[in-house]
Every structure is written in structure tokens, then in C-alpha cells.
Amino acid sequence: MNAPPDKAPPASPHTASAPLADSAPLAIDARGLTRRFGDFTAVNAITFDVRQGEVFGFLGANGAGKTTAMRMLIGLLEPTEGSAIVAGVDVVHDADAVRRRIGYMSQRFSLYDDLTVQENIRLFGAIYGLSDARIAERSEVLLARIGLLESRKELVRRLPLGWRQQLAFSVALLHEPQVLFLDEPTGGVDPITRRVFWELIYETAAAGTTVLVTTHYLDEAEYCDRLTIMVDGSIAVAGSPGEVKRALGVTTLDEAFLHLTRPAAAT
């Protein structure tokens, strides 16, 4: 189904050494988070937590409610019920304080494509209150890392998709957020760029940033410290990739996913 990465997965920042202690402070603590659109329940009372520095995967078929859940966590959508503490702040009550502490890369590309790379960075840097010197410094580091330094004067519209996505990722990191939300960062990009992306994600996590990432690629899910699979708005299973496979009695996440989303096909 999904093309496997061309090489072995990059080493997880944690599994290589020791898994994160269960006692690590929580970066996200969602309790009974629910969102209804009219009669339709898009997200149904999901409860989960993410520890600081973790790479946490959000899986689920199209329409399972991943984006909706994420939008509630970052203060873009009012939850119908439930609560969530993100980066130590209650998002229902003080969304702006949460917004200062998080970065977000949306599923749909949402930087200004009629501005250049540099103009986008300057705009968001200024909005986050970074000084000019700090913006210059950060953009140097971030752009050099993704090899976009030479193209800083290009209109974003002219960049290939893979680079646009990496730019969006970098802009989300501009203000050094505590928690990074990535909604299908690798949607539509080639396998090489996907690998690059995961290296970036690991680097970010290794530096102490918590990452919540949604994906449709099950091989990518293997790189997560922990993950949940959402089915029709609810969390069907959660845990480390190993735990998930064991709980469902399957050997691959592919099987686990099929088992949950298309029970008939799996048996």
C-alpha cells in the first residue's frame, strides 16, 4: 500500500537511548474532547496525553477527525465538550497563551504564496514579536537546514511542493514553540522528501520540542514514540507502535489499521 522508506527508519531520539519516562511532564492533556457539527459528531470524547519531547502520531482514515481534533487543541475551533491543557495552558480559556507556545503546519498549505520565502518569514517573525536580528538569525538556521537559503528571494508559489512543505514546517518553528502540530506534513511529497521530513521531525523532538503529527503513511507511524488510531471520531487504540500491534494481535501497523478501519477486509 504505502511505499516503504528507501532506507531503514532514522533512529528515534528516544528509542535509541531509553524511552521517555512515564513521569515526563505532559505537553498535551486532552480530556473528553468532543466536537459536533450539527448532528454529526466529528470528534467523540477523545482522551489522551502527550509527554514532553514525544513524537506522537495521529492516524485514521479520511474524515476520522484528526484535523478537527488538532484544530481544537490549537485554538482554531471551539470544542463542544471537554478540555485540553496544551503546553501547560487551558486552551478553552486562554487560547492566545497556547498560541504563543505552539507552532502549526496545516494540512492545506497556508503561507502566502504571492510573497517570497523571506517575506513570509519576516511577517510571521514580526507577528510572534521576534526582533529583526532574531528573525535573521532564525531564518538563517532554518533555511540552511532545508537548503532554501539560496531561494530566499523566490516567490513561494514558484517552489516545488516538497520545499513549500518544508518551508511551512520551518515557519511553524520560527518562534521556537514548545509543541509543534503537523497536519499531514508529508501529504503528496516524494519518498526522499518524506525521509528528510522525518529527520527534521526527529531533530526537532531531540531538541525538546513535542511533536504531534498526523499521517496516512503507516511506515511513518512506526517512527512515532506513541500513536493513536482514530475511527469515526473516537480513539480506537493508543500506545507505542509495539503496544498497538500486540493489542490487536497483528504484526504490522498496516494490518492494525485495516483491522480497525475495515474489519471485514482484515479477517
Added chain:
Amino acid sequence: MWRAIRALVQKEFLQVFRDPATAVQVFVIPVIQLLILSNAATFDVPRAGLLVVDEDRSTVSAQVIDRLDGSGRFRVVGVTPTEAGVEQAFLDREARAVLRIPHDFARDLERTGTASVSFSVDAEDGAAAGILQTAAMAIIGDAARAVQLSRGGAAAVTVRASPPVEVRGTLWFNPTRNYKHFMVPGLLVSLTSIIGLLITSQSIVREKELGTIEQLNVTPLTRTQFLAGKLLPFWILAMVIFSIGMTVGVFVFDIPTRGSVPLVFASAAIYLVVVLGIGLFISTIARTQQQVMFVAFFLLLLFLLLSGIFTPLESAPQWAQWIAAANPVKYFVFIMRTVLVRGGGLAEVGSTMAGLAVAGVAVMTLAVRQYHKRSE
């Protein structure tokens, strides 16, 4: 606070100037429209047949008739002492308008400085009727004024139009009888308003459609900063357009600047906050650019038709006048004409300016409150 707003203003300018279509729309089209429209508004109405019922038969009434015939706007097809035959002339389309000068016209004017005449116009073509009516008011007023001036007095003539349009109006002072002097300020107001409302009403909803607004909403940018960042760049653009229009008006059309030009610009600055604020308010509510276009065009049509630019408001039915009372365009047209054409000052337009300022604050407050970073 200001840093974020400045960055947003820069961003809007970059976007406007980078897109040649927008740049042309903003700067070139208004000037061309102003040139074409003001000429069209002046010359497109051919000299209209005018039948005069002159019950007064005085030298003053004769002067009024002379002026009308010599104005280039009317062709006097007949002067009769009584109403007989008037209806037939209308039906035969020999006359498009009838002016009735009552028999004590000259006497009233001499004694009291005021007099009234009645003017009825074939309202089949509403816009032309309005133009004729406005023109007649101006010309008759000038004639009366000239008579009075020669005697050393002031003059005002009330023109009453018979149904279907009912008019009560006091006349503008327009000594050169140049219709453009009257129209160009109005056209300038309408063009600035059209551009201002369209561009602001598109701007937020466009970001909603593109999805770029999410990236802003997920930052700690406040609602006030966001709206200030939308208002300011378009306000600057609209002021520039207005200045270009004023320059064209003054140097190409010789519109008078009898009053204080800074006062006109100060009023424009206030007025534009109202118009752009309305545009932003619509934009915060709408979901698609199509919705916003529909609402903006509807509002513009209503505002412009009920602004007194094209037809005197006095001729509008009562319900329309109530709507017009809430029409910012009308107030700005009033300020422009009062200051530029009549030489009015702060004393005449100050309260109107204050009213516009209140409206500007109110509409921007509404827009800020209406805007939500988090959808419900």
C-alpha cells in the same frame, strides 16, 4: 503591538503591488472612470425639450427662461401663460419637462429673497430625470441670484416638482453654471467608495478561502491588530486614490475649491474609515468571495443611488429617505459639495464630520467583535 501591524501593512502592500491586475484596478481604472463618467454625465443627456408655463410674465421670469435655454441642457419649446396644452406636450414627447413660474415669482423674490417654482420632468429615464432636475435647480437658482445680486440681495428659490417625483430643494450656488462642478465631486466620492468597499470586503474572505487566515489565527496576533492591519493599508490606498481623483478633478475639470482643501481631506480620512470598516465587517462575516461580492454590490447600489449624487434625495420617497439617513456616502457628498462648491467651512460640515467619526469607530468596533480567531 505596532510591529505586528506594520508587518501586516507591508504584507498587504506587497500583495497589492505584486499583482498587476490589482494595481491597475486600484490606480488606473478610477482615473479613467472619472474622466469618462464625468464627461458622460455632462453630455449624454441631450438638450431636453422644456415647456414653460409663465404666469408671472415679468422681466425676471424672462431672464430665468433665457438662462435655461442658453444652458445647453434645455431647449425651450414653448412659453405659455396657462397650463392648457401642457399634458399634450408631454404625451407627444415634445417636452420632457415643464416649468411653472407662478405669477408672484418676481415680487416674492424681490421682497423676501425667496420664491418658488415647480418643475416636473418625465421620469421615464430616472437618471436623466434626476440630472435634468438638478440642472434646472442650479440654473434657476443662479438666475435668481444674478437678479438679486444686481440689486444687492441674496436669493433662494424653492423648486417644487410635481408627481411622480416630488421635490423640495434649496439650490446650490454654482455661478459658472458648470454642471461638472456639481457632478465631479460626487463621482469622485462614488469611485473612492466603490474601490474601497470592494477591496476591503474581498480581503479577509479571500484569506479564508485560501486558508492563509488559519496561519494568522494560530499566532497570538490580537483581533484588533489583525483588523488594524487590514484597515490601514487600504485606508492609505484609498486616500491616495482620492488624492489622485481630486487632482484630476481640479486640474482637468476645474472643479472649484472654494472652501478649505485640508478640510476636504480630513473629511475623506474619516469617511474612508466608515466605508472600509463596512467592507471589513462584511468580510469577517462572509464565507466566500461570491457572497461578499453580492452584498457589496447591493450595498453600493443602495448607497450610491441614495447619496444625492445622481438624483436629488429630496425627490426620493419617504422610505428611501429613511434609508438615506444612514448612508455615509450621502454625508460625505454633502461635505464635498458644501466645502468645494459652496465654500463652506467647519461650521457647516463639522457636525457631519463628527457623525461620520462616530460611525467609523462604531463600524470598526463591530468588525473587531465580529471577527473570531476560533470558529464556534
